[in-house]
Amino acid sequence: MIVVTAANGNQGRLLIPKLLDAKLPVRACVRSVESARRLHQMGVPDVVVGDVSDPAVAARAVHGAQQVYHIGPTLHPREREMGRTVVDAARAAGVRHFVFSSVLHAITTDLVQHEIKRDVEEHLLSSGLEFTILQPANYMLPLKLKPVFSRGVFELSWSLERRQSMVDLDDVTDVARTVLADGARHYGATYELAGPGRYTAHELGEIISRVLGRPVEVRRIDADTYLKAWVGDADPREVTHQLRVLRSITERYSSHDFVGNPNVLTWLLGRPPTTFEAYVRKHANGVA
Numbered sequence: 001m002i003v004v005t006a007a008n009g010n011q012g013r014l015l016i017p018k019l020l021d022a023k024l025p026v027r028a029c030v031r032s033v034e035s036a037r038r039l040h041q042m043g044v045p046d047v048v049v050g051d052v053s054d055p056a057v058a059a060r061a062v063h064g065a066q067q068v069y070h071i072g073p074t075l076h077p078r079e080r081e082m083g084r085t086v087v088d089a090a091r092a093a094g095v096r097h098f099v100f101s102s103v104l105h106a107i108t109t110d111l112v113q114h115e116i117k118r119d120v121e122e123h124l125l126s127s128g129l130e131f132t133i134l135q136p137a138n139y140m141l142p143l144k145l146k147p148v149f150s151r152g153v154f155e156l157s158w159s160l161e162r163r164q165s166m167v168d169l170d171d172v173t174d175v176a177r178t179v180l181a182d183g184a185r186h187y188g189a190t191y192e193l194a195g196p197g198r199y200t201a202h203e204l205g206e207i208i209s210r211v212l213g214r215p216v217e218v219r220r221i222d223a224d225t226y227l228k229a230w231v232g233d234a235d236p237r238e239v240t241h242q243l244r245v246l247r248s249i250t251e252r253y254s255s256h257d258f259v260g261n262p263n264v265l266t267w268l269l270g271r272p273p274t275t276f277e278a279y280v281r282k283h284a285n286g287v288a
C-alpha cells in the first residue's frame with residue numbers, strides 16, 4: 001500500500017492516476033470530504049480524511065502501508081509539524097520507504113518554506129526510515145498561466161530580471177511513480193528535479209507570447225496581491241504565515257536567481273524533461 005498525502009493537490013491529482021494505471025495499491029489522504037469524494041470517483045477505494053498534523057490522523061493514514069509519498073500542502077502554517085508527524089507515524093507503523101516531496105535548495109534558510117522542508121528532511125534522515133527525497137524547482141502550474149490566458153498578463157511576485165528554473169509536474173509525478181514502483185533502487189537518494197533552461201520573467205513572457213501568437217504583458221506584483229490568488233479576501237490576521245512565506249519569496253528571488261540543472265531529471269525520466277514552451281503549448285489548447 002502506498003499512502004499519498006495532499007492527494008487532491010497539484011501533484012496528487014497527477015500522481016494518483018499514474019499509480020492506479022500501474023496497478024499499485026493507493027491510499028489517499030485529504031482534509032475535506034469533497035476531495036475524498038473526488039478521489040473515490042477517480043478510483044481510489046481507500047481515502048483518509050483529516051488533518052495529518054494530528055498524530056491520530058497520521059497514524060490512521062499510514063497504518064499497514066509499505067510506502068508513503070508525503071507532500072506538505074502549499075502555504076500551510078503547520079507544514080513543518082505535519083511533515084514530522086507523518087515521518088514519526090510512518091516509523092511507528094513500520095513503513096518500508098518514505099518518499100518526501102521537498103524543494104530545490106531546501107538548505108536556503110531565508111526562504112520560509114525551504115527552511116521548513118530542510119527541517120523535515122533532517123527529521124526524515126534521522127528517523128532511520130529508508131527514504132527518497134525529491135527536490136523540485138519552481139512548478140509550472142496552470143494557476144500561473146491563468147492571468148495570461150484570461151487577461152494577456154504574465155505576473156510574478158519577484159524581480160522580472162532574475163532567472164528561475166522550472167519543472168513540469170507531469171515530469172515530477174512520472175519520477176514519483178518510478179521511485180515508488182522501483183522502491184529499493186532509490187533508497188537513500190536525494191534528487192534535484194529541474195527542467196531545462198533558466199528564464200527571466202521577460203523570457204517566459206516571450207515564450208508564452210510566441211505560443212499564443214499575441215503580445216503578453218509581463219508585470220511584477222507584490223506578495224500581498226499574489227496571496228489573493230491563493231486565499232481570496234481572507235482576514236489578514238488569519239494568513240500571517242502565508243504572507244511571511246510569500247514575502248520571503250519576493251525578497252530572495254529578487255536578490256538571487258533560483259536555478260538548477262536538468263541532468264538528474266533527464267536520467268530519471270529516460271527522456272528529455274518538458275520545456276516551458278511545450279508546457280505552455282499543452283495548456284494553451286483551445287486558448288491560442
Ligand SMILES: NC(=O)c1ccc[n+]([C@@H]2O[C@H](COP(=O)([O-])OP(=O)(O)OC[C@H]3O[C@@H](n4cnc5c(N)ncnc54)[C@H](OP(=O)(O)O)[C@@H]3O)[C@@H](O)[C@H]2O)c1
Pocket residue numbers: 005006007008009010011012029030031032033035036050051052053071072073074075076102103104113136137138139140
Ligand atoms: N509551487 C511551486 O512552485 C513549488 C515548487 C517546489 C515545491 N513546492 C512545494 O510543493 C508543496 C505543494 O505541493 P502541491 O501543490 O502538490 O500541493 P497542494 O496542491 O498545495 O496540496 C493541496 C492538498 O493538500 C490537502 N491538505 C491541505 N491541508 C491539509 C491538512 N491539514 N491535512 C491533510 N491534507 C491537507 C488538501 O486537501 P483538500 O483537497 O481536502 O483541501 C489538498 O488535497 C508545498 O510544500 C510547496 O512548498 C512548490
